[in-house]
Amino acid sequence: MVQYSALDATFAALADPTRRGILRRLGEGACSISDLAELFEMTLTGIKKHVRLLEEAGMVVTEKRGRVRYCMLGTNSLEREVAWIRDYQFSLEGRLDRLDEFLNRTEGTS
Incomplete structure (x- = not known):
């Protein structure tokens, strides 16, 4: 049986063009939250919210290296x-x- 909460999280994540753009960019390789914020001309807070939703859907994984948080495609x-x-x-x-x-x-x- 399909788990609708997992579907809901994925479809909610994919519903926003910025989040789809983030996934497209991460398809090219990992990058920092700061790089994503610059690319999408958003504040760090704004881009972090988008990344968090993608993380909750299993589509993005983040990893902190020193003071920098990197994003890469997840396993979903x-x-x-x-x-x-x-x-x-x-x-x-x-x-x-x-x-x-x-x-x-x-x-x-x-």
């Missing part, structure tokens, strides 16, 4: 989320197929 492979989307897509396609069948049966009966 999005398998749960892909499975949920696939199930939803299957359900939706089934409904659309039934609608198509209904329209084909009723076509020309008026």
